[in-house]
Amino acid sequence: MTAAMNLVMKASEPTDTELVRRLVDGDKEAFAELYQRRHANIYRFALHMSGRPEMADDVAQETFMVLINKSAVYDETKGAVNSFLLGIARNQVLRRLRQERPTVQVDEHHEEIDHDASVHSHLSSFARKEKIDAVRKAILSLPEHYREVVILCELQEVSYAETAHILNCAVGTVRSRLHRARAILAEKLEPARDESSTSSALNSTRCFA
């Protein structure tokens, strides 16, 4: 009964596209609703891409500023509002990362993440925290074009097609990048380093028949 009521309530909620239309007309409530729905996605994408909460804040703000100023540009036939926003966020992140590249180091990200209270509060144990930090660090160490695919497809659960739209590339490219990125990550996050020699030995004996 409750589930049915939830479904009915969701169906009566305005879609993102309707909210953008209202935003074009200067409806602040629509903007607030859209922000409430989508800002966390944008923030997390920027956070995973940069590893820096303050940059993620800036990117989220900048993304929605662009939405305020250019909401009329949005074309619903070209993709969902979420994709539109992620596309803007991606451009913002890449621009900032390129500007700051000479001074950004992966270890610095790691250090800042260590101080992130929100992450700490959600981790049940130190070991788990360490593991998650290691995953974060591994993702941050990926080249940008692999990193963004992993974040979108794995962490944000965006479909291949939508990811391809956001990254402005072919679906096949997304698949191949993700495959390569996963291979790099799997290698970096191998459970026991001492097994690597065994793994290498196994690799040499793999069957290609």
Add this chain to the structure above:
Amino acid sequence: MNCQTFSELAGDIARDQMMDAAVRAQALAHADDCIACSVELRAQEHLTSNLRELAAATKHETASPVVWERLSADFDSRTVTHLKSSRRRGIYVAGAIAAMLILAFGLVQIARYRESINVEATIAATFTPALPAQTIDERKEKNVIVAVKQRPQVVRHRLSPLSPTTRGLTPAINQPKEIATDFILLTYDGEVGSEAQLVRMELPRSAMASFGLPVNMDRADQRVKADVLLGADGLARAIRFVQ
């Protein structure tokens, strides 16, 4: 299935992606037989688990409240600016329209004023001081004379070829009690000069016939009033008949 193909599918299998059931079964069967592929599949599953854990751990991370405060303020200021600019634009448009109306009204008034001066000047030139038999209002005549004195060049210009302009002004000098024909030139050059005089006289009605005007023969013996325009030399330049 070989290891190369399996490697391409390992990620999708570990992520539980939709795929052909037969292909999936083949891949899993291959992993059971091949140790290397089995290890790779475990590594991929481990990676998937780690990534999902990270996604779950960061699921509730959101931007700081300051971001919304800034955006909200920016949205408000943008709306206010937009309203102000549109209101200001409306005021500018209204002002421009008002200015144009005032300008148009002023131009019309100036044109009317000039026209009235020209008419008065022309009348003055036509009716110089000696107009003994005129029925035109004396006060107006006085004004006209003053106008003529003040603007002699206008008078000269208006008077020298005596025709369309002067003829067109005939209704202006006619008073309600009188109906007059247009001036009929008595000389070829039509030059009147600035000292022209208009003399009212009476002629036999039959005289109208000599100017090509229709005459009622029943009243041919009656007399008709006529205005004769005399030049400075005393010779008649034009004539009109008045009823």
